[in-house]
Amino acid sequence: MNKENSVILDIRNLHREFKMGEETVKALNGVSFTISKGEFVTIMGSSGSGKTTLLNILGCLDKPTSGTYLLDGIDIGKLSKTQLAGYRNRKLGFVFQSYNLLARTSALENVELPLMYNKDFSAKQRKEKALKALEAVGLSQRVHHLPNQLSGGQQQRVAIARALVNDPVMILADEATGNLDTRTSYEIMMLVQELNDVQGKTIVFVTHEPDIASFSKRTITLKDGKIIKDAVNTNVQNAKESLASLPPIDEEITNPVT
Amino acid sequence: MRIVNLIQLALRAIKRNKMRAFLTMLGIIIGVAAVIAMVAIGQGSKQSIQSQLSGMGSNMIVIRPNSNIQGGARLDNTTVQTLTEPDVAALEKDPQYFTAVSPQVSSRGQVINGPNNWTTNIQGVSPDFLKIRSWPLQEGVNFTQQDVKTSAKVCLVGQTIVSNLFPDGSDPIGKMIRFKNIPFKIIGVLSKKGENTFGQDQDDVILAPVTTVQKRILATIYYQTIFASALDEKSTDKAVDEITNVLRASHKLPPGTDDDFTVRSQAELINTFTATSQILTILLAVIAGISLIVGGIGIMNIMYVSVTERTKEIGLRMSIGARGIDILMQFLVEAILISVTGGLIGVAFGIAATKLVTIFLHWPTLVTQASVILSFMVCFITGVFFGYYPALKASKLDPIEALRYE
Ligand SMILES: Nc1ncnc2c1ncn2[C@@H]1O[C@H](COP(=O)(O)OP(=O)(O)OP(=O)(O)O)[C@@H](O)[C@H]1O
Ligand SMILES: [Mg+2]
Numbered sequence A: 001m002n003k004e005n006s007v008i009l010d011i012r013n014l015h016r017e018f019k020m021g022e023e024t025v026k027a028l029n030g031v032s033f034t035i036s037k038g039e040f041v042t043i044m045g046s047s048g049s050g051k052t053t054l055l056n057i058l059g060c061l062d063k064p065t066s067g068t069y070l071l072d073g074i075d076i077g078k079l080s081k082t083q084l085a086g087y088r089n090r091k092l093g094f095v096f097q098s099y100n101l102l103a104r105t106s107a108l109e110n111v112e113l114p115l116m117y118n119k120d121f122s123a124k125q126r127k128e129k130a131l132k133a134l135e136a137v138g139l140s141q142r143v144h145h146l147p148n149q150l151s152g153g154q155q156q157r158v159a160i161a162r163a164l165v166n167d168p169v170m171i172l173a174d175e176a177t178g179n180l181d182t183r184t185s186y187e188i189m190m191l192v193q194e195l196n197d198v199q200g201k202t203i204v205f206v207t208h209e210p211d212i213a214s215f216s217k218r219t220i221t222l223k224d225g226k227i228i229k230d231a232v233n234t235n236v237q238n239a240k241e242s243l244a245s246l247p248p249i250d251e252e253i254t255n256p257v258t
Numbered sequence B: 001m002r003i004v005n006l007i008q009l010a011l012r013a014i015k016r017n018k019m020r021a022f023l024t025m026l027g028i029i030i031g032v033a034a035v036i037a038m039v040a041i042g043q044g045s046k047q048s049i050q051s052q053l054s055g056m057g058s059n060m061i062v063i064r065p066n067s068n069i070q071g072g073a074r075l076d077n078t079t080v081q082t083l084t085e086p087d088v089a090a091l092e093k094d095p096q097y098f099t100a101v102s103p104q105v106s107s108r109g110q111v112i113n114g115p116n117n118w119t120t121n122i123q124g125v126s127p128d129f130l131k132i133r134s135w136p137l138q139e140g141v142n143f144t145q146q147d148v149k150t151s152a153k154v155c156l157v158g159q160t161i162v163s164n165l166f167p168d169g170s171d172p173i174g175k176m177i178r179f180k181n182i183p184f185k186i187i188g189v190l191s192k193k194g195e196n197t198f199g200q201d202q203d204d205v206i207l208a209p210v211t212t213v214q215k216r217i218l219a220t221i222y223y224q225t226i227f228a229s230a231l232d233e234k235s236t237d238k239a240v241d242e243i244t245n246v247l248r249a250s251h252k253l254p255p256g257t258d259d260d261f262t263v264r265s266q267a268e269l270i271n272t273f274t275a276t277s278q279i280l281t282i283l284l285a286v287i288a289g290i291s292l293i294v295g296g297i298g299i300m301n302i303m304y305v306s307v308t309e310r311t312k313e314i315g316l317r318m319s320i321g322a323r324g325i326d327i328l329m330q331f332l333v334e335a336i337l338i339s340v341t342g343g344l345i346g347v348a349f350g351i352a353a354t355k356l357v358t359i360f361l362h363w364p365t366l367v368t369q370a371s372v373i374l375s376f377m378v379c380f381i382t383g384v385f386f387g388y389y390p391a392l393k394a395s396k397l398d399p400i401e402a403l404r405y406e
Helices: A051-058 A081-091 A107-116 A123-136 A152-164 A182-197 A239-245 A250-254 B003-016 B018-055 B085-093 B129-133 B145-149 B159-165 B210-218 B233-251 B266-309 B311-319 B324-361 B369-395 B399-404
Strands: A007-020 A023-036 A040-045 A066-071 A092-095 A170-174 A202-206 A218-223 A226-232 B060-065 B098-113 B116-125 B137-140 B154-157 B176-179 B182-190 B205-209 B225-230 B261-265
Touching: A007 A051, A007 A202, A023 A051, A023 A066, A023 A202, A023 A226, A040 A051, A040 A182, A051 A066, A051 A170, A051 A202, A081 A092, A081 B311, A081 B324, A092 A152, A107 A123, A107 A152, A123 A152, A152 A170, A152 A182, A182 A202, A182 A239, B003 B018, B003 B324, B018 B266, B018 B324, B018 B369, B060 B233, B060 B266, B085 B098, B085 B225, B085 B233, B098 B129, B098 B159, B098 B210, B098 B233, B116 B159, B116 B210, B129 B225, B145 B210, B154 B159, B154 B176, B159 B182, B159 B205, B182 B205, B205 B210, B225 B233, B233 B261, B233 B266, B261 B266, B266 B311, B266 B324, B266 B369, B311 B324, B311 B399, B324 B369
Parallel strands: A040 A202, A040 A218, A092 A170, A170 A202, B116 B205, B154 B182
Antiparallel strands: A007 A023, A007 A066, A218 A226, B060 B225, B060 B261, B098 B116, B098 B176, B098 B225, B137 B182, B154 B205, B176 B182
16 A cells, blocks of 8 residues: 555444433434545534534544544554553644634644644653654744734644644544634635645644635535535645735835835 | 752743742741741740759749639738748758758848949748758858847848949948838848849849848748759659648648648749640641631742743643653752742841841740751751642643643
């Protein structure tokens, strides 16, 4: 098996039900697919279609009611809570819609956080890795800033650096651009594309917006807990070019560069 | 997470809510400070009582008259009159386990030397009294058995009397002073003894022959106390029995009736004080326990608030790989740190309060290492005990729900 085709994620007939008193909500109703190393997959679907539920299971935060989930060849369904925590710590990186940075804690310390829960790293190694991750997201100049001293886009970059710092096999993002304007969203997507193309990171990205999905190589569409479409994107957009083609922002019009 | 990181994390969380942490600690601070101060006062007085009692001569035996009337009005021992001259004679006749015997009577009144006057106690005793109490003379001589026989108007004075009646510093030996208009010639000065545990000035005393005080001042034939000295410390119990038998015979008490006197040895007194201080210690332990429970409940309360406030943070930490035990330790260390810091501040306050008591009230105090270490350990345990449940609650949170918490 060559490198491009090695499967790192394999789910089969996944079901997830929530019991709400008398009725059961079938958030996931028989979902199966595989993701190979180096893929950039977006998951789309209307609100309530089960995207977050799926991502939580992929992220080892939740367990399916039935069905199997193999991550890196290991059956996640058989692991204990503590083992799952270890998996999240060493194999996965999360990016959330609302950034979820620790308040009053510097960018550097926020990025170091996952390594704090890994005894293999010394304080020095943690700092080195965190600085490297911050550099990768273009925030070398902001390492000692606190979250409330950063813009939304910068905060999301810190969150991406935090997801990168432990060298995960896969990065999971749930509407990571949901709180950002178009321009900043594209900047973030530029970074995500770079991580995928240059560093070969596997990325699963949940989004509502078709233009965001157009930056990915493959899109899985959910409806009522089922996959209704799983298509390879033949026309991948380049976020850098899309960014350049956006109309210039107001400031540049009112204050022309002299 | 490593313990250093856990402590850093807890310190930071405490620093962010300084006022809240301080108020939470307050219960612990007050509890520990109170216990440290009270134990110090208790230990101090215990030690000083013990050293004084043994300084008095641990061989000393005290005999006091005692009412043996059951019911009715009980009289205090200055009005109860059972000890008389024949008792002392009987005791002195053929003692086996004790040596010196001295009766004692005392009277309060004004003593005058020219323009200087002072209100004090005059004690009528026998020459053996100084030996029994181990009170040495600084200068001059003791009065004699002959002086007792003749009711001689001579006396020995303590340092406080000297400084009040002879403020010019002149030598008091040979001078005449008047107590209730009766002239006494000073023939000796007692050496300085200072205050006793109860704050009484032991130098504020005049000693005169017992008969002089009895006849010329009190007009009584009774004694208020008889002092004796056991041969040695081991024979005190036997001496007490012997004295009891002699006095019962002397008082012609039929078998089966109560004694009309009380004989107590110094050793017994020491035991009484030790027992009292044990009760005190138990009482202190109870107070300490209650205040630490109250303080601990305060910590528990604030830790629950803290866990709820930081639900989202807990969810985030779990999502990036914190295990239940990591979250548990985070909050447990914070609770322990709050209570132990409170304990340390409490110890500091307690020691400061103890010093103030010594400086302003002149009470003897003693801060023992054991009380400091013990309160420290109790604080640690309080932190663990009351911090555990909030921490356990935090560790049991579901990461998805915690992340969604607003
Ligand atoms: N903890 C839960 N308890 C009960 N029902 C739940 C729970 N979580 C999700 N659901 C239900 O499962 C379904 C899928 O929810 P999910 O959050 O996965 O949707 P989504 O695709 O992420 O939607 P959105 O785009 O709005 O975020 C919904 O009907 C939701 O009500
Ligand atoms: Mg969602």
